[in-house]
Amino acid sequence: MNLRKHELIGLHVVVSDATDPSLVGLRGTVADETRNTLIVETAKGEKRVPKHGAAFTFEVQGGTRVAGDDLLYRPEDRIKKAR
Numbered sequence: 877m878n879l880r881k882h883e884l885i886g887l888h889v890v891v892s893d894a895t896d897p898s899l900v901g902l903r904g905t906v907a908d909e910t911r912n913t914l915i916v917e918t919a920k921g922e923k924r925v926p927k928h929g930a931a932f933t934f935e936v937q938g939g940t941r942v943a944g945d946d947l948l949y950r951p952e953d954r955i956k957k958a959r
Contacts, residue, residue: 879934880942880947888905889905889906892930892931892941894926895929907922912926914927914932927944927947928945932944
């Protein structure tokens with residue numbers, strides 16, 4: 877499944893890798909997305925995770941890992957570019 881073509885909001889996610897070590901292992905639901913960040917709703921509130929330099933594992937089809945750099949576009953532009 878190519879998640880670059882799909883809406884990420886509402887998907888369950890785990891931060892697999894990040895330049896900020898405190899974000900690794902963060903899990904929750906994608907609440908919003910901007911050009912450079914994913915906003916993840918966790919049990920302790922919302923966390924803003926930069927896409928650049930991070931890797932995300934989305935809990936679809938048994939776990940799909942996506943490099944954050946592949947998602948570095950506005951959501952509406954990313955969906956158009958992935959075609």
